[in-house]
Structure formats: C-alpha cells, structure tokens
Amino acid sequence: MEQEQLGTSPSSSSTSMRSIDDKNEGKIKQSADSRFPLTFLEMAGASGVVLCFVVGLAGVYLTLPDSDYSFLKLPRTIEDLHILREHLESYTSDYTMQVLVGYCTVYIFMQTFMIPGTVFMSLLAGSLFGVLKGVALVVFAATAGASSCYFLSKLIGRPLISSLWPDKLVFFQNQVAKRRSGLLNYMLFLRVTPTLPNTFINVASPIVDVPYHIFFLATSLGLIPAAYVTVRAGIALGELRSIGDLYDMHSIGTLFLIGLVSITPTLISNKNKA
Numbered sequence: 001m002e003q004e005q006l007g008t009s010p011s012s013s014s015t016s017m018r019s020i021d022d023k024n025e026g027k028i029k030q031s032a033d034s035r036f037p038l039t040f041l042e043m044a045g046a047s048g049v050v051l052c053f054v055v056g057l058a059g060v061y062l063t064l065p066d067s068d069y070s071f072l073k074l075p076r077t078i079e080d081l082h083i084l085r086e087h088l089e090s091y092t093s094d095y096t097m098q099v100l101v102g103y104c105t106v107y108i109f110m111q112t113f114m115i116p117g118t119v120f121m122s123l124l125a126g127s128l129f130g131v132l133k134g135v136a137l138v139v140f141a142a143t144a145g146a147s148s149c150y151f152l153s154k155l156i157g158r159p160l161i162s163s164l165w166p167d168k169l170v171f172f173q174n175q176v177a178k179r180r181s182g183l184l185n186y187m188l189f190l191r192v193t194p195t196l197p198n199t200f201i202n203v204a205s206p207i208v209d210v211p212y213h214i215f216f217l218a219t220s221l222g223l224i225p226a227a228y229v230t231v232r233a234g235i236a237l238g239e240l241r242s243i244g245d246l247y248d249m250h251s252i253g254t255l256f257l258i259g260l261v262s263i264t265p266t267l268i269s270n271k272n273k274a
Contacts, residue, residue, distance in 0.1 A: 042155055042156045043156075045152075045155050045156070046152065046155065046156050049112065049148070049152055053105065053108075053109045053112070056101075056105045057105055057106070057109070060098055060101050060102040060105060061102075063098050064091070064095065064098055065095070071083055071084060071087045072084075074106070074110070074115070074117055074120075075117065075120040075121075075124070076117060076120070078237075078240055080120070081120050081123060081124060081127075082237065084124065085124060085127045085128065085237060088124075088128060089128065092128050092129075099128070100137070103121070103124075103125070103137070103141070104137070104140070104141045104144070106121065107121050107138075107141035107142065107145055108141055108144050108145040108148055109145075110145065111141075111142060111144075111145020111146055111148065111149055111202070112145055112148040112149045112152060113149075114149070114199045114202075118142070118145075119230060121138075121141075122138045122142075122227060122230040122231055122234065123230060123231070123233060123234035123237060123240070124234060125137050125138050125231055125234060126230070126231035126232060126233065126234025126235050126237075127234040127235060127237045130235065131228070131231055131232055131235065134231035134234065135224065135227050135228050135231050138223075138227040138230070138231055139220060139223055139224055139227050142219070142223050142227065143216065143219050143220045143223065146198070146201075146202045146215075146219045147212075147215075147219070149199075149202040149203060150202055150205055150206050150215055151206070153202065153203045153204075153205075153206050153207065154206035154207075157203050157206065157207060158207055160203070161200075161203050161204055161207055162207075165200060165204070168196075168204075169204055169207065169208070172196065172200075172204050172208055173207075173208040176208045176209070176210060177208075183210065183211075183214050184214050184217060184218060187201075187210065187214055187215065187217075187218030187219075187222070188218045188221060189222075190218070190222070191218050191219060191221075191222025191223055192225055192226070198223075
C-alpha cells in the first residue's frame with residue numbers, strides 16, 4: 001500500500017501543478033472579462049490621480065520666472081536631452097527647488113502611466129546633479145512612480161494587463177506562487193536584471209498578490225545598480241550618441257551578476273529543502 005502511494009505521488013503532484021496553472025490562467029481570463037469596462041468609482045479614482053499630477057505640474061510651471069519655455073518637453077532623443085539640459089542648467093542653480101519638484105513630478109507621472117522615456121530623465125539627473133545626488137533623486141522618483149503605478153493598477157489595472165500580457169501574467173503569477181518563501185530575493189533579481197520589463201512588474205505585482213512592502217524594498221534597492229549606470233553616463237552626456245551606448249556587455253553582465261547574488265539565498269534554501 002505504501003509503495004503504491006509512493007508510486008502515484010509524482011503523477012498526482014504533476015497533475016496538481018497543472019491544475020494550479022489552469023486555475024490561474026482561467027482566473028485571469030475570467031477577471032479580464034468580468035472587470036471591463038471600469039466602474040464609475042474606478043474611473044473617478046484614475047481621473048483623480050491624473051488631476052493631481054496636472055495641478056502639481058501647473059503649480060511648478062507658474063512659479064518659474066517669466067521666460068520662453070518652448071524647450072520644456074519630454075525628451076525622446078539624445079538631441080532633445082541636450083537641448084533640455086542646456087536650458088535647465090541655468091535654472092538649476094537659481095531655482096533648485098522648482099527644478100527638483102518639477103523633475104520628480106514628471107518622472108513619477110511617467111512611471112505611473114507607463115510613459116516610455118524615463119531613461120532620458122535618469123541621464124538628465126546625472127547631468128544636472130552629479131552621481132550621488134542624481135542616483136538618490138532617480139531612485140526616489142522611480143520608487144515613488146512605481147508605487148503610484150502599483151496602487152493605480154490595484155484599482156484599475158487587472159483588465160488592462162490581462163488583455164495586453166495574458167501569457168506573461170500567468171508566468172509571473174506562477175513564479176510568484178512558487179517563490180513565496182523567498183519572494184524578496186526573487187523580486188530583487190527581477191529589478192536588477194532585465195528579465196522582465198520594470199513597467200510590467202509595476203503593473204502586474206498587485207495583480208499577482210506581491211505584498212507592497214516586498215515590492216517597495218525590491219524596487220528601492222534593486223533599481224540602484226541600473227540607476228548608477230545611467231546617471232553616471234549622464235555626466236558625460238556630450239559623449240553619448242545613442243541609448244544603446246549605455247548598456248555594453250560589461251554593464252549588462254554586472255547587472256546579471258548582482259541579480260544572481262540577490263537570488264542565491266533562495267536557491268540555497270530550496271536546495272536544502274529538497
């Protein structure tokens with residue numbers, strides 16, 4: 001009887017794992033169908049977030065001295081970044097607080113609504129404030145923006161991510177479920193390495209039940225290495241010709257090495273349990 005139970009254990013375990021995966025996939029598809037379109041309260045909450053950012057940006061703009069601000073736009077190319085840096089350098093020394101508040105507001109806004117181009121903002125921080133201040137500013141703004149995206153996604157993100165990345169969401173949910181005991185190390189690994197896009201992690205984490213305190217710690221610590229690489233490159237902005245110059249094989253290899261170090265305790269723990 002004991003041998004028979006042992007013999008059927010792997011099969012039942014495999015069947016159980018497939019059942020969990022099927023349930024997760026079915027739950028995601030069902031939630032995508034049942035939670036779209038958004039309710040009035042969800043739309044009101046999202047609109048309130050947008051309004052707060054608009055008021056904040058308008059306040060910063062109105063406190064700046066009278067001048068021509070046609071150069072103020074989100075940089076999309078290295079050339080746009082050069083123009084923005086040249087104009088902001090003169091303001092940074094005289095209107096440091098306005099520049100800092102405006103910078104953080106724009107960065108957090110971009111992170112919250114998944115607007116591409118934060119890498120240019122990180123380069124700008126290095127160019128304007130130097131390495132130490134630039135890294136601190138980028139990590140603060142990126143963590144605040146990721147947190148804002150996390151809570152906004154918790155409110156209205158499920159139908160969006162379920163329709164945009166259903167397969168990736170199922171994969172992420174299964175990985176989180178398997179690594180509950182070492183979830184912080186796993187989230188650190190994801191933040192340090194380009195395994196999954198940071199935008200996807202921000203939106204998907206509340207959907208797959210990653211606790212906020214783990215999300216916050218992994219974000220604030222895990223973004224430091226990449227922020228350092230980007231901010232340092234911003235100091236030599238004049239030598240930068242394209243975004244591709246930022247991440248050479250040495251930089252990418254270093255980030256992966258840091259990521260492996262962060263996940264090693266979890267791997268050792270799982271091996272000891274086995």
